[in-house]
Amino acid sequence: MHTPFILDKTAAVDPWHVVRLNETDDAASIAVQPNAIVPLNVWQAQTALHNRTDIGVWLPNTTEPENLNIDWNQFPVIALDYPKFTDGRSHSIAYILRNRCGFTHQLRAIGDVLVDQLYYMQRVGFNAYSLRADQKIDSALRALNDMFTVSYQGSSDDARPFFARESSTTQTPVDTYQSASSVSLSDKIAATALQLHTIARDYAPVRFASSLAFEDMVLTDLIAKAQLPIEIFTLQTGMLHAQTSNMVNVIQAHYGITVTPYTPDDADVAQYVTEHGKHAFYDSVELRKACCFIRKVKPLQRALAGQKAWITGQRREQSMTRTTLQAHEFDDGNGLDKFNPLADWTFDDVKNYIAQNGVPYNPLHDKGYPSIGCEPCTRAIKAGEDVRAGRWWWESQDSKECGLHISEHGEHVTHEDKVD
Numbered sequence: 001m002h003t004p005f006i007l008d009k010t011a012a013v014d015p016w017h018v019v020r021l022n023e024t025d026d027a028a029s030i031a032v033q034p035n036a037i038v039p040l041n042v043w044q045a046q047t048a049l050h051n052r053t054d055i056g057v058w059l060p061n062t063t064e065p066e067n068l069n070i071d072w073n074q075f076p077v078i079a080l081d082y083p084k085f086t087d088g089r090s091h092s093i094a095y096i097l098r099n100r101c102g103f104t105h106q107l108r109a110i111g112d113v114l115v116d117q118l119y120y121m122q123r124v125g126f127n128a129y130s131l132r133a134d135q136k137i138d139s140a141l142r143a144l145n146d147m148f149t150v151s152y153q154g155s156s157d158d159a160r161p162f163f164a165r166e167s168s169t170t171q172t173p174v175d176t177y178q179s180a181s182s183v184s185l186s187d188k189i190a191a192t193a194l195q196l197h198t199i200a201r202d203y204a205p206v207r208f209a210s211s212l213a214f215e216d217m218v219l220t221d222l223i224a225k226a227q228l229p230i231e232i233f234t235l236q237t238g239m240l241h242a243q244t245s246n247m248v249n250v251i252q253a254h255y256g257i258t259v260t261p262y263t264p265d266d267a268d269v270a271q272y273v274t275e276h277g278k279h280a281f282y283d284s285v286e287l288r289k290a291c292c293f294i295r296k297v298k299p300l301q302r303a304l305a306g307q308k309a310w311i312t313g314q315r316r317e318q319s320m321t322r323t324t325l326q327a328h329e330f331d332d333g334n335g336l337d338k339f340n341p342l343a344d345w346t347f348d349d350v351k352n353y354i355a356q357n358g359v360p361y362n363p364l365h366d367k368g369y370p371s372i373g374c375e376p377c378t379r380a381i382k383a384g385e386d387v388r389a390g391r392w393w394w395e396s397q398d399s400k401e402c403g404l405h406i407s408e409h410g411e412h413v414t415h416e417d418k419v420d
């Protein structure tokens with residue numbers, strides 16, 4: 001089947017062919033093939049290829065180009081492989097080749113290359129694309145030339161972040177949020193996957209705080225599929241629904257990865273129960289916050305100790321208190337960077353991602369619980385109610401604005417908690 005090809009934003013006839021060897025192929029036979037893009041390990045093994053100007057290489061997505069003693073600019077073309085479109089590790093390799101290795105020739109994406117990925121591939125440095133055979137060239141050209149006029153982050157194509165490009169647009173922050181809301185789900189997935197790769201690369205060690213709810217399962221799915229070095233933890237308050245607690249086992253069985261539970265200090269819990277009673281959080285906002293402090297805030301502080309950044313599944317749309325949520329912010333209370341890669345996602349985006357990707361989720365979501373926290377502090381909502389209406393429902397909206405984010409003095413500050 002014909003492979004659609006794009007070079008420098010234009011449909012082109014591809015003069016190159018990609019050589020994919022398997023164990024039974026005779027690697028030496030490629031020495032007589034002109035214009036071949038061969039596996040890097042084959043090029044390394046066959047010195048006869050080294051002086052050829054009609055040989056390119058393709059790199060598996062586990063390659064670390066910075067650590068190889070190779071003059072990358074000797075190759076007229078380097079291809080980066082995408083075995084699955086959900087695996088974005090080659091995004092990072094592209095960025096490194098362009099920005100750290102100084103590669104200036106053709107950089108192409110090969111493998112499971114879909115139209116929806118092109119814009120972000122272009123941003124990290126690709127200028128050529130061997131599309132999957134079922135992809136439409138017209139759609140691909142539109143994606144590269146028309147789809148977006150503004151990008152938020154700096155990258156290989158323009159190192160300046162959005163805020164630094166003063167003359168590029170007159171949009172206000174509100175405008176950009178509204179624009180983001182109209183971005184397609186596939187674009188949001190690509191952007192989120194790219195952001196997670198960038199965070200894993202630039203902010204290690206980094207941990208993802210999962211509440212085991214819908215949004216966090218989206219991030220878990222993206223992290224697990226890309227095998228990113230991002231450790232996942234959850235706050236096991238001791239008050240979770242059995243269905244929520246069981247999600248740790250579900251994730252282990254489905255993805256083969258471990259979610260580390262952080263539990264409250266036994267002495268803290270015992271003192272609270274002795275002094276106030278186990279369910280004193282119903283009695284006053286202060287006692288509710290005190291319970292959250294013991295069961296959530298302190299374990300969170302332990303989980304984040306020594307980390308450079310943390311990741312949450314917060315979305316702007318979730319409540320009035322999150323409308324100004326940024327995809328990247330500094331967490332003053334805990335003293336590290338904080339990322340909210342789903343900030344722009346709608347609830348429908350989350351549900352559609354879960355459905356389209358067969359992601360396992362907490363069965364309580366199907367019983368009227370769009371937002372799930374501790375069992376005694378969460379109830380199902382009725383049709384038409386706000387998605388957060390089932391959380392601390394006996395309190396006013398104002399008091400719900402306090403939570404896990406605390407100052408260095410232990411005071412609660414603005415914003416709701418997330419790991420709930």
Ligand code: SF4
Pocket residue numbers: 237239281288289291292293295296373374376377
């Ligand atoms: S959500 Fe309720 S039970 Fe859970 S820590 Fe906070 S006050 Fe305690």
